[in-house]
Amino acid sequence: MPVVLSGMDTxxxxxxxxxxxxxxxxxxxxxxxxxxxxxxAIGLRLLGRxxxxxxxxQDVFLDAVRGLSQxxxxxxxxxxxxxxxxxTARRRLRRNRLRRFVGGSDDYDYSTLVDTSxxxxxxxxxxxxxxxLETLPANQRLAWTLxxxxxxxxxxxxxxxxxxxxSAKRYVQRAQARLQEVLGND
Amino acid sequence: xxxxxxxxANAKQHLRPVEWSPERSDAVRRNIGRRRQRFTMxxxxxxxxxxxxxxxxxIVWFAQRSEPNDVAIAPRQIELRDGTRAAPLGSATxxxxxxxxxxxxxxxxxxxxxxxxxxxxRTRRVEVLVRDVRVQVLGTEFVxxxxxxxxxxxxxxxxVSVASTSGTVVLSKGEHGTFAAxxxxxxxxxxxxxxxxxxxxxxxxxxxxEAEGAKVREREGEADxxxxxIESLPAEVSLNTSETVETLWKRADTARRRGDAETxxxxxxxxxxxxxxxxxxxxxxxxxxxxxxxxxxxxKTAARAFAKARxxxxxxxxxxxxxxxxxxxxxxxxxxxxxxxxSKKYMRLFPKGRxxxxxxxxxxx
Numbered sequence: 001m002p003v004v005l006s007g008m009d010t011x012x013x014x015x016x017x018x019x020x021x022x023x024x025x026x027x028x029x030x031x032x033x034x035x036x037x038x039x040x041a042i043g044l045r046l047l048g049r050x051x052x053x054x055x056x057x058q059d060v061f062l063d064a065v066r067g068l069s070q071x072x073x074x075x076x077x078x079x080x081x082x083x084x085x086x087x088t089a090r091r092r093l094r095r096n097r098l099r100r101f102v103g104g105s106d107d108y109d110y111s112t113l114v115d116t117s118x119x120x121x122x123x124x125x126x127x128x129x130x131x132x133l134e135t136l137p138a139n140q141r142l143a144w145t146l147x148x149x150x151x152x153x154x155x156x157x158x159x160x161x162x163x164x165x166x167s168a169k170r171y172v173q174r175a176q177a178r179l180q181e182v183l184g185n186d
Numbered sequence: 187x188x189x190x191x192x193x194x195a196n197a198k199q200h201l202r203p204v205e206w207s208p209e210r211s212d213a214v215r216r217n218i219g220r221r222r223q224r225f226t227m228x229x230x231x232x233x234x235x236x237x238x239x240x241x242x243x244x245i246v247w248f249a250q251r252s253e254p255n256d257v258a259i260a261p262r263q264i265e266l267r268d269g270t271r272a273a274p275l276g277s278a279t280x281x282x283x284x285x286x287x288x289x290x291x292x293x294x295x296x297x298x299x300x301x302x303x304x305x306x307x308r309t310r311r312v313e314v315l316v317r318d319v320r321v322q323v324l325g326t327e328f329v330x331x332x333x334x335x336x337x338x339x340x341x342x343x344x345x346v347s348v349a350s351t352s353g354t355v356v357l358s359k360g361e362h363g364t365f366a367a368x369x370x371x372x373x374x375x376x377x378x379x380x381x382x383x384x385x386x387x388x389x390x391x392x393x394x395x396e397a398e399g400a401k402v403r404e405r406e407g408e409a410d411x412x413x414x415x416i417e418s419l420p421a422e423v424s425l426n427t428s429e430t431v432e433t434l435w436k437r438a439d440t441a442r443r444r445g446d447a448e449t450x451x452x453x454x455x456x457x458x459x460x461x462x463x464x465x466x467x468x469x470x471x472x473x474x475x476x477x478x479x480x481x482x483x484x485x486k487t488a489a490r491a492f493a494k495a496r497x498x499x500x501x502x503x504x505x506x507x508x509x510x511x512x513x514x515x516x517x518x519x520x521x522x523x524x525x526x527x528x529s530k531k532y533m534r535l536f537p538k539g540r541x542x543x544x545x546x547x548x549x550x551x
Contacts, residue, residue: 029215036211037204045201054213
């Protein structure tokens, strides 16, 4: 029976602060135990593809190991990992976009993201929404997803995207305009 | 909120959560471990490769450095605490630090060529002894070479004072001086060409008869007194052409040291007479002029000896000093016309010369 987690309802896990002097591998294990599900949940929302989540989680925790020295406040571990997840997702989105640009096949059925309880209209809306997001620049897509799917405040969006608040607003607005343009006419 | 936003807000509740099972989590964890291991190994491999390359480069570099080029035995550089450095140039060089104290540092160059870079100091002198030549350093960079019977000094920066058997000469940046080393070994003179005019002049000096027996033929306006000749050579003067330059140098120097000006004068005159083509002839002429002046001989003859020195080595380091001495000699002789013409020549040749003031004052007296 799988443990079901989502980015929104994951609670702050047990304190990793107790690993202050532990070797990196021990700290990584603790981080992984506590936050792997959280990272996977955000990753799924950002990328929209379950098949890429395993790789994303691996990349995030490998980056986390290399960047552990940058982590000054263990209480901020969750936010730090979220930022790493957004950064890693951005890389993957850009890589996917480049692959499509050079002619690689990248068809994906986003309807698998929607559960069975959704109405046909809702299923269509969510599927079309992710299809349009697929066409947007990575920053716009990430900012919009964090704002409207994860429900984060704009300041948090800016922090996660490692950009200014103004840029975060601009990304969200542009993505929203594009979605409105495409889906508003559907 | 737009209609679309509202619809999406309602619909997003139907987005599936991630299915993060323990099995999936463990599988990802194992992959992370493997990737970390690969990363570590590749980092180690890259680091090892970099170290190997660095070691290889270092080995090649050291090997190249230690390879003898033209130096069979690479002698080591001598470096003093104040930064003064000396280094032998070439395998045949014998360079030593003879003594070092607070007031004097003495290097000895027995053979070959040495490079010196001396840190200026008010309290400490640096000297290089090369046989009978003493190079006194005033804060400079220079090269000294002892070759055959000569000591060559090239000044790259600053000034050096070179004291040899024939006197003291200051060499400045860019100048090169050749001095008799007064070596023990002797060589047969390769060829002897005598200039009749010079022979007569020197012989006249030697016989002390120039005042009554010589007639000076001068060309009007010709400043170079070395071009002048003295006629009416006394019949009793004989020139010994069998002696080598080295023998004559040694005899002149020995005589000068013991105060025997007459013997020194004879030896120098003979050297000048017999070996005018020798590179040391200019030095001999200059020394002869000094000996003549110091021993109270005719200032006119001394002036001509200095002029001869200039003529024999017009680009040499002695020219400026020789011209000054010549002017002094003409001044002693009371020949104001020649003092004036030689002074003009000095100002023209050495517009920034060391003796300008001295010469100007001499002309005013």
